[in-house]
Amino acid sequence: GRALRMSGTNVDITERKRAEYALRRFNEELEQRVAARTAELRAGEARLRQVIDAIPHPVFAKDRDGRYLLCNRANAEFFACDAERVIGRTPAELGLDAQSARHIAQGDERVWTSGDEFHAPEQVMTDGSGRRRVFSVARIPLSWGGSGRDAVLGVAIDITALKETENALREARGQLQALLDVMPNGILLHSAQRVEYANRAALRMLGLQDLQALAGRSILEFLDAAGREQAAQRIARLLREGGEVPWQEFRLARLDGSLLDFEACGVAIRERGEPRVLSVYRDITERKQAEDRVRSERAFLQKILDNLPDAVYVSDLEERLILANRVYAELHGRSVADVVGLRHTDIIADPERLAFVRSKDAEALANPAPIPSYELSLPSAEGEMRWLLVGKVALRDDAGRPTHLLAVAADVSAQKRAEEALRDSERRLRELIDLLPIVVLVKDRHARYLLTNRLNAEILGLAPESMVGKTSLESGWRPEDGALVDSADAAARASGVPQVIPEFLVTDAAGRRRVFRNTRIPFRYSSEHPDAVLGVAVEITGLKQAEAQLRGMNEELEKRVQERTASLQGALRELESFSYSVSHDLRAPARAAAGFSRIVIDDYAAQLPEEGRRLLARVSKAGEA
Numbered sequence: 001g002r003a004l005r006m007s008g009t010n011v012d013i014t015e016r017k018r019a020e021y022a023l024r025r026f027n028e029e030l031e032q033r034v035a036a037r038t039a040e041l042r043a044g045e046a047r048l049r050q051v052i053d054a055i056p057h058p059v060f061a062k063d064r065d066g067r068y069l070l071c072n073r074a075n076a077e078f079f080a081c082d083a084e085r086v087i088g089r090t091p092a093e094l095g096l097d098a099q100s101a102r103h104i105a106q107g108d109e110r111v112w113t114s115g116d117e118f119h120a121p122e123q124v125m126t127d128g129s130g131r132r133r134v135f136s137v138a139r140i141p142l143s144w145g146g147s148g149r150d151a152v153l154g155v156a157i158d159i160t161a162l163k164e165t166e167n168a169l170r171e172a173r174g175q176l177q178a179l180l181d182v183m184p185n186g187i188l189l190h191s192a193q194r195v196e197y198a199n200r201a202a203l204r205m206l207g208l209q210d211l212q213a214l215a216g217r218s219i220l221e222f223l224d225a226a227g228r229e230q231a232a233q234r235i236a237r238l239l240r241e242g243g244e245v246p247w248q249e250f251r252l253a254r255l256d257g258s259l260l261d262f263e264a265c266g267v268a269i270r271e272r273g274e275p276r277v278l279s280v281y282r283d284i285t286e287r288k289q290a291e292d293r294v295r296s297e298r299a300f301l302q303k304i305l306d307n308l309p310d311a312v313y314v315s316d317l318e319e320r321l322i323l324a325n326r327v328y329a330e331l332h333g334r335s336v337a338d339v340v341g342l343r344h345t346d347i348i349a350d351p352e353r354l355a356f357v358r359s360k361d362a363e364a365l366a367n368p369a370p371i372p373s374y375e376l377s378l379p380s381a382e383g384e385m386r387w388l389l390v391g392k393v394a395l396r397d398d399a400g401r402p403t404h405l406l407a408v409a410a411d412v413s414a415q416k417r418a419e420e421a422l423r424d425s426e427r428r429l430r431e432l433i434d435l436l437p438i439v440v441l442v443k444d445r446h447a448r449y450l451l452t453n454r455l456n457a458e459i460l461g462l463a464p465e466s467m468v469g470k471t472s473l474e475s476g477w478r479p480e481d482g483a484l485v486d487s488a489d490a491a492a493r494a495s496g497v498p499q500v501i502p503e504f505l506v507t508d509a510a511g512r513r514r515v516f517r518n519t520r521i522p523f524r525y526s527s528e529h530p531d532a533v534l535g536v537a538v539e540i541t542g543l544k545q546a547e548a549q550l551r552g553m554n555e556e557l558e559k560r561v562q563e564r565t566a567s568l569q570g571a572l573r574e575l576e577s578f579s580y581s582v583s584h585d586l587r588a589p590a591r592a593a594a595g596f597s598r599i600v601i602d603d604y605a606a607q608l609p610e611e612g613r614r615l616l617a618r619v620s621k622a623g624e625a
Contacts, residue, residue, distance in 0.1 A: 058156040066090045080128025100125035111139045111152045133160045186281035192239055194218055207254035222252040238277045242268040261288045311409040319343045333381025364392035365402045387416040439537035444529050447471045447486045461509030488520040489533040496522050514541045594620045
């Protein structure tokens with residue numbers, strides 16, 4: 001069984017080996033190239049995948065059975081899952097509702113059937129989270145894997161927000177239209193030539209039923225000549241320069257011929273890139289009528305105020321006069337038109353007087369009721385000092401907040417001068433009664449002093465002013481003295497007849513006994529004290545002393561007269577005795593002389609002168625006595 005010999009054949013395979021080696025090298029290079037190409041393709045696919053996933057809209061590809069061959073991240077998020085789970089499944093298998101799945105299938109079928117692209121502008125679907133969304137879907141046929149028309153490539157753009165915005169915009173436009181139609185002010189959108197929009201209020205103002213009646217017409221056609229030119233300038237300026245124009249009053253003629261007052265303002269806007277003027281119109285016919293009534297009433301009120309004897313003004317919270325009457329204006333040497341609009345600082349130059357007025361303003365604004373009247377001195381335009389009695393009250397709104405200040409000032413200059421004259425007169429009267437050497441006083445019905453002069457006060461060692469308001473007892477009179485004069489006062493007041501206390505004895509502050517003749521007279525001192533009593537007391541102390549001396553002298557004289565009388569009576573008796581004797585002794589001779597006188601008269605009367613006869617007649621008569 002052992003081999004005895006071995007034989008062999010040698011074949012030269014060098015070329016074959018070289019060929020095999022070259023083939024292996026080629027295969028290796030080919031594999032490397034394929035691997036590199038494959039890597040490039042995979043990198044390109046990855047980049048394409050990244051690009052597709054970066055697209056914010058769903059991108060997909062499906063076969064004829066509706067199964068997904070391609071799905072980006074946005075499409076997977078629609079189904080609320082990842083892309084791997086989507087591949088190979090239909091929308092229905094991914095949980096899409098039947099209606100949405102049917103709409104998708106119908107769109108795919110349109111592409112399969114027509115072989116052309118198909119665009120669905122609005123496709124409503126419910127995503128995996130249950131949210132209803134609207135997509136604009138575009139589909140095109142696609143050859144998938146070199147097999148021809150065997151796939152549909154689609155892109156779905158989410159227009160949900162756009163549709164919601166459009167719906168909100170439509171709703172807002174409807175609300176805006178409704179709002180414009182219920183607005184009381186007219187709204188016009190105007191181009192250079194015509195009105196493009198008018199709300200219901202504007203149409204009513206123009207007397208039109210609808211916008212068609214305004215078609216092609218300009219608002220200028222309805223204005224009067226003066227207003228037309230002004231409005232045309234305002235519209236042209238807005239269209240040219242933009243901006244806005246303020247409120248201005250106009251008058252228009254409606255279709256029925258009636259006139260309407262209104263005011264308008266405008267603003268420049270752009271409509272579809274073109275300049276337009278948006279105007280607001282406000283009917284002020286009633287307001288103008290009301291203003292006319294207010295002006296008439298204000299003129300009537302001004303006429304009333306101007307005929308008041310007192311100065312009246314109304315100021316706002318900034319001290320600006322908004323109303324004043326003629327008396328107030330003339331007080332400052334101005335007209336009513338000149339003072340309205342001025343402030344306190346424009347009228348009152350003196351800082352102290354201005355501060356005082358402002359303090360009273362603040363007091364009035366802080367109090368719900370009128371403040372007590374106060375006196376204010378102001379120089380007139382002629383430089384004469386005027387005195388005013390001023391009352392102030394705050395005018396308030398419904399909430400009780402002060403809005404204005406009403407002031408009424410009565411010119412009391414004449415009264416002040418009269419009061420000053422009265423004070424001077426009272427001072428002079430006071431000085432006069434203080435200089436009188438008699439007691440003068442006035443008491444009220446309660447026996448309290450209203451007035452007393454210096455002499456009465458000096459008796460008690462007091463000052464006159466300290467006795468005012470006190471009774472006699474409170475002033476220091478003895479109770480019995482006070483009771484005596486109070487009783488006389490009451491009797492004078494009750495009877496209306498003066499009462500006299502002939503001798504009123506008092507002891508003064510120096511201890512001297514003094515006597516007065518006191519008279520109490522009913523007296524109207526003032527309207528407040530119509531039943532006062534005037535007391536006048538004349539001191540008769542010296543008189544009483546003189547009377548006492550006179551009584552002593554009279555008594556002494558009487559004693560002397562009696563003594564002298566007794567002496568004279570004795571002498572008289574002696575004289576009578578002597579006279580009797582003498583008369584008896586002389587009677588016979590006297591008779592004889594009388595007889596002779598009669599004889600002479602009887603016998604010689606014719607021869608005697610008249611004087612002789614008279615003398616003889618006297619002798620004869622004496623002798624007969």
